Structures are given as C-alpha cells and as structure tokens.
Amino acid sequence: MKLPEELQFIANARMPQKTTDARLNGRICIVTGATSGVGLAAARRLARGGAQVVMVCRNDEKAATVQAELAREYSVQADVVLADFTRLADVRDAAATILEHYPHIDVLINNAGVHMTRRTLTVDGHETAFGVNHLASFLLTRLLLDRLKASAPARIIQVNSQGHRFGGLDLDDLTWARRRYAGLRGYGAAKTAQLLTVWELADRLAGSGVTINAMHPGAVKSNIGMNNGLLYRWYNRIVIRPFLKEPAIAGDAIYYLAAAPDMAGVSGKFFNLTIEEKPAAHALDRAVGKRVWAMSEALTDIIGRETLAKVQKPSQG
Numbered sequence: 001m002k003l004p005e006e007l008q009f010i011a012n013a014r015m016p017q018k019t020t021d022a023r024l025n026g027r028i029c030i031v032t033g034a035t036s037g038v039g040l041a042a043a044r045r046l047a048r049g050g051a052q053v054v055m056v057c058r059n060d061e062k063a064a065t066v067q068a069e070l071a072r073e074y075s076v077q078a079d080v081v082l083a084d085f086t087r088l089a090d091v092r093d094a095a096a097t098i099l100e101h102y103p104h105i106d107v108l109i110n111n112a113g114v115h116m117t118r119r120t121l122t123v124d125g126h127e128t129a130f131g132v133n134h135l136a137s138f139l140l141t142r143l144l145l146d147r148l149k150a151s152a153p154a155r156i157i158q159v160n161s162q163g164h165r166f167g168g169l170d171l172d173d174l175t176w177a178r179r180r181y182a183g184l185r186g187y188g189a190a191k192t193a194q195l196l197t198v199w200e201l202a203d204r205l206a207g208s209g210v211t212i213n214a215m216h217p218g219a220v221k222s223n224i225g226m227n228n229g230l231l232y233r234w235y236n237r238i239v240i241r242p243f244l245k246e247p248a249i250a251g252d253a254i255y256y257l258a259a260a261p262d263m264a265g266v267s268g269k270f271f272n273l274t275i276e277e278k279p280a281a282h283a284l285d286r287a288v289g290k291r292v293w294a295m296s297e298a299l300t301d302i303i304g305r306e307t308l309a310k311v312q313k314p315s316q317g
C-alpha cells in the first residue's frame with residue numbers, strides 16, 4: 001500500500017540505505033557537535049574513510065576523548081575547535097580559527113543541535129533551539145563559504161530532522177515571547193528555518209562546485225533532550241530509547257552524502273538518511289524562505305538590522 005505523500009517519510013525510514021566505498025583520504029571534514037550521538041558516529045565514519053576530522057565542540061574533555069579515539073582507531077589527524085553555539089561570538093571565533101589553520105575545506109557537516117522542553121534564551125537573546133540549531137549553523141556556514149568555494153568541489157550537509165514537520169515557525173515571534181513555548185514546536189521552528197535557508201543557499205551556490213543538502217539522521221540513540229528536566233529524561237530513557245536505532249546508521253548516511261560519487265553535483269535536497277524525500281509543505285515556501293534568509297543574516301549581524309527593516313518592508317504600490 002502506497003502511503004500519502006506527507007506520510008512517505010515513515011516508509012522511507014524502512015528502505016534499504018545507500019552506501020559507498022569511496023574514500024576521503026586526507027580530505028578536511030568539519031563536524032560540529034562531534035562529541036555525542038549523530039556527530040560522533042559521523043566523525044568515526046569519516047575517520048574510517050581516511051578524512052582529517054575537525055571537530056567543533058563545546059566540551060573540551062569530551063572532545064579530547066573523541067580526538068584520541070579517532071587518532072588511535074583510524075590513524076587520522078583529528079583536531080578540536082572549541083565553541084559554545086549559544087554564543088554567536090564563539091561561532092565567529094571558531095570560524096576565524098578554522099580559516100587560519102585550514103587552507104581548504106572539503107566537507108562541512110552542521111550537526112550540533114538541541115531540543116529544549118522550556119523556553120530559554122541564549123546570551124544573544126535568541127530562543128535556544130533556534131539559536132543553536134539554526135542561527136549558529138547558518139553563521140558558521142556563511143563565514144566559511146568563501147573557503148568552501150575556493151576548495152570546490154565541496155559539500156555542506158545540514159543535519160536536520162523530521163521534527164521540521166512539527167512546524168512552529170512564526171517570523172513575528174521567533175523568541176516565543178507571545179506564544180506558549182512547546183518543545184517540539186520550538187525544535188520544529190528551528191529545523192524549518194534551517195531547511196528554508198538550504199534552498200536559498202543552494203540557489204546562490206549553483207555553478208560554484210559547492211553543494212548543500214539537508215538530512216534526517218534517523219531516530220537514533222543519542223543524548224538529545226537529556227539537558228531537560230527529570231521527567232523528560234525518564235520518559236526519554238524508558239519510553240523512547242528502546243525504539244531507537246544505533247547512531248552508526250546516521251554516521252553511514254552522512255558519510256554517503258559526504259563521499260559518494262553519486263552525490264557529486266546534487267544540491268538543495270532533503271534526505272531521510274540516504275533516501276531523497278519531500279519535506280513538509282511549510283518548509284518549501286520560498287517566499288517565507290527569503291524572509292528567513294534576510295532575518296537570519298540580520299540576527300547573525302551579517303547584514304545590519306536597518307537593512308533588514310528595508311528588506312522586510314512591503315513594497316509600496
């Protein structure tokens with residue numbers, strides 16, 4: 001029985017996944033949030049494929065443990081750049097460090113993410129899930145973009161989520177000051193915003209040799225949500241976790257998107273692991289996407305807030 005298009009993601013999760021034997025020997029691959037879950041699985045798989053892994057992480061002890069494991073198990077160079085994505089200044093510093101040390105970048109994997117059950121704000125005043133999942137990855141990508149272009153062919157992978165289907169994006173209330181915060185909708189808003197900017201950036205990158213795609217890494221065992229309260233952590237551990245898969249499937253899928261010759265030139269797509277899929281309709285609205293792009297540029301100070309006011313102002317007559 002064929003599922004309706006909006007439920008096709010359920011069937012896609014059971015499809016056989018694509019794999020590749022292609023190697024990434026010596027290629028420089030940046031992975032954010034490589035200390036746990038999906039990012040750790042991706043870092044391991046990239047190292048197994050011969051890549052030099054640059055981990056952008058917030059916890060130096062956890063990062064050092066992963067760094068030592070990658071060097072020991074796969075005999076590759078693994079480096080650490082520290083940044084807490086609740087601070088956009090940290091993202092800028094991390095980008096500056098990367099630009100200083102790496103003359104080329106072959107793959108950028110924006111993976112670091114959080115799920116919050118309560119509304120909190122980052123030091124920059126953004127709702128935390130929106131700030132960490134969307135704005136930090138948007139800013140890091142923009143700051144590294146010229147280096148990626150100069151390194152072409154290069155690939156950008158946004159670790160997104162089926163959670164974008166929860167919606168929740170209100171461009172007039174990005175901080176949830178006027179609405180009651182709901183964790184899944186806050187997470188959905190951040191992932192929706194990220195997806196909308198993927199289509200925008202894919203258009204801008206056409207012909208540059210740099211591709212950008214988004215992916216859902218499967219429903220896998222990780223620490224996501226474990227920063228929340230006792231009740232949520234209990235629910236997560238007892239009710240949800242038994243149904244989750246091993247994170248290695250996410251690592252394998254990310255590796256396929258990063259390394260497979262079949263993916264060369266593929267850009268502006270959403271993948272459920274390695275299966276191309278249609279996102280929810282609200283995440284395909286290009287008019288909203290153009291507003292999200294401009295707002296994201298303003299909120300990360302890529303353009304001035306006064307420029308945003310002009311961009312956002314409805315045209316007269």
Ligand SMILES: NC(=O)c1ccc[n+]([C@@H]2O[C@H](COP(=O)([O-])OP(=O)(O)OC[C@H]3O[C@@H](n4cnc5c(N)ncnc54)[C@H](OP(=O)(O)O)[C@@H]3O)[C@@H](O)[C@H]2O)c1
Pocket residue numbers: 032033034035036037038039057058059062083084085086111112113114132133159160161162163216217218219220221222223224225
């Ligand atoms: N697990 C799933 O089933 C699933 C499903 C769909 C999408 N995803 C997506 O997969 C990505 C990875 O999540 P995960 O499930 O692997 O969760 P996870 O185990 O909690 O890993 C998240 C990673 O992001 C890092 N991180 C969190 N907040 C950060 C901050 N403020 N600054 C810098 N790094 C930060 C974490 O660092 P620490 O180790 O220091 O905490 C960790 O390395 C996220 O984008 C998530 O939305 C996961």
